[in-house]
Amino acid sequence: MEFTLMFLVSGLLIGGAFGFVLQRGRFCINSAFREVLFQDYTMLRAYFLAVVVTMVGANLIEAAGLLQPAADGTAGQLYRQAFVPWANIAGGFIFGMGIVLAGGCGSGILYRVGEGNLAYVVAVFGFFFGIVITKFGFLKPVYDLLISTPVFIGPNSDIVPTLDNLIGVNKWIVIAVLSAVMLFFVYQGKPTLKAKKGYSWTMVGILAGLIAVAAFWASDYFGGRARGLSFTGPVREFFLAVLWGNSQAASTDKTMTLLGMTFSWSALYVLAVPIGAFISGKLLNEVKLKVPPANELITVLLGGFVMGVGAQIGGGCNIGHSLTGVSTLAVSSWVANAFIILGNWVMVYFKLIRPMRDLDV
Amino acid sequence: MAIKDEAAAQTLDTLGRVCPYPLLLTKKALEKLASGQVLKVLTDAPASAEDSIPRYCEKSGFTMESVKLEDKGMWELYIKKS
Numbered sequence: 001m002e003f004t005l006m007f008l009v010s011g012l013l014i015g016g017a018f019g020f021v022l023q024r025g026r027f028c029i030n031s032a033f034r035e036v037l038f039q040d041y042t043m044l045r046a047y048f049l050a051v052v053v054t055m056v057g058a059n060l061i062e063a064a065g066l067l068q069p070a071a072d073g074t075a076g077q078l079y080r081q082a083f084v085p086w087a088n089i090a091g092g093f094i095f096g097m098g099i100v101l102a103g104g105c106g107s108g109i110l111y112r113v114g115e116g117n118l119a120y121v122v123a124v125f126g127f128f129f130g131i132v133i134t135k136f137g138f139l140k141p142v143y144d145l146l147i148s149t150p151v152f153i154g155p156n157s158d159i160v161p162t163l164d165n166l167i168g169v170n171k172w173i174v175i176a177v178l179s180a181v182m183l184f185f186v187y188q189g190k191p192t193l194k195a196k197k198g199y200s201w202t203m204v205g206i207l208a209g210l211i212a213v214a215a216f217w218a219s220d221y222f223g224g225r226a227r228g229l230s231f232t233g234p235v236r237e238f239f240l241a242v243l244w245g246n247s248q249a250a251s252t253d254k255t256m257t258l259l260g261m262t263f264s265w266s267a268l269y270v271l272a273v274p275i276g277a278f279i280s281g282k283l284l285n286e287v288k289l290k291v292p293p294a295n296e297l298i299t300v301l302l303g304g305f306v307m308g309v310g311a312q313i314g315g316g317c318n319i320g321h322s323l324t325g326v327s328t329l330a331v332s333s334w335v336a337n338a339f340i341i342l343g344n345w346v347m348v349y350f351k352l353i354r355p356m357r358d359l360d361v
Numbered sequence: 362m363a364i365k366d367e368a369a370a371q372t373l374d375t376l377g378r379v380c381p382y383p384l385l386l387t388k389k390a391l392e393k394l395a396s397g398q399v400l401k402v403l404t405d406a407p408a409s410a411e412d413s414i415p416r417y418c419e420k421s422g423f424t425m426e427s428v429k430l431e432d433k434g435m436w437e438l439y440i441k442k443s
Contacts, residue, residue: 023407026407026408026411026412026413028380028408030380031380031381031408031413034381035413040413040416040417040420042416102379103379103380103381103382104379104380108380112380115406115407116434117377117379117405117406119377119379120379197411198407198411198412281407284407285429285431285432285434286407286411286434287434288405288433288434288435290376290377290405291377292377292378292379292382293377293378296378296379296382300379352381352385356385356389359389
């Protein structure tokens with residue numbers, strides 16, 4: 001009984017804290033990638049900072065033996081996603097395009113629901129639609145084809161490729177080099193914890209990273225797998241639980257049944273993200289119920305759908321891959337992330353840069 | 362005289378618009394103004410009002426004053442093109 005209560009509380013706390021921090025720090029990975037094209041690297045620095053914190057923190061807790069041992073007694077490990085080249089590439093690119101149309105990334109659309117823009121509610125529904133149509137619906141044949149060729153390494157072809165085992169160096173060397181490069185870039189932006197209002201980019205990068213590390217531990221302890229923060233699977237699991245009574249979580253994942261609905265641990269924190277953002281926004285008097293013009297609403301719906309398709313194919317979104325996955329050094333996430341950025345840039349060019357040239361404001 | 366008390370050359374209404382339109386439309390409107398003119402922007406997107414637009418103005422050397430309508434969850438931003 002006690003364990004079940006903490007299952008619920010830990011999920012809500014982590015999701016709520018994440019939503020609160022995202023809102024207060026205006027953290028959006030879609031913006032981070034997009035603004036590079038406009039020579040503004042502030043959000044990118046926040047993102048890099050979050051990655052460094054998550055990468056170091058998560059690998060430290062793994063090395064310190066803080067994760068639950070596997071069924072066969074071996075030391076608990078972070079969940080590193082299998083490398084499925086075509087899926088990671090296509091899915092990442094499609095997702096990158098979708099977030100531009102939707103006006104936010106996987107975490108961005110969730111937290112902005114808490115600020116009251118109903119367009120983001122539409123985006124979240126579109127996201128769910130895209131995910132489910134790809135995993136279970138009419139796009140399933142395409143999905144099944146794209147995920148049918150995973151690439152493993154090692155003498156028995158059963159090891160998930162990571163940056164370190166691919167190159168053949170100690171993981172901590174890779175982590176040290178990546179952290180040094182990213183922190184150098186972060187430092188150039190003159191990090192500061194002070195902000196006139198809300199959280200500075202430095203603060204939000206650090207806090208988001210810390211919450212991501214906590215999520216690795218909590219998802220492992222309560223959920224049965226060190227999945228960390230992610231939104232694609234969890235959004236799917238949340239809606240499946242509410243609509244059909246069962247998250248249909250992976251067989252390795254623990255669940256909890258509440259009011260007749262069986263939830264995975266991650267599904268519960270999805271619910272808490274907009275709530276945490278709402279609390280932060282309300283305290284700052286920034287919450288207002290609003291809608292965009294009608295044609296923008298359609299674009300957002302389409303964007304959410306495209307995001308969902310891309311995220312399901314690619315195996316993750318800007319949090320699942322770009323923050324969590326990248327921190328585990330899984331090759332799948334580094335490849336997917338590169339293509340998320342490319343997809344973002346391509347869509348920014350066609351949807352935002354080119355049309356704006358002729359626009360009469 | 363505070364910028365917000367000067368007559369605005371243009372009022373740009375971005376209420377309800379999703380990211381990144383408040384910033385993008387603001388940039389576009391400012392392009393068309395002459396130096397010294399004031400653009401008034403209405404926005405209810407916290408990330409734009411508190412983060413991206415102020416940062417853009419600072420980078421471009423434009424002065425910005427922000428009037429937050431606390432009970433309405435929206436902002437009036439007054440930007441003077443330098």
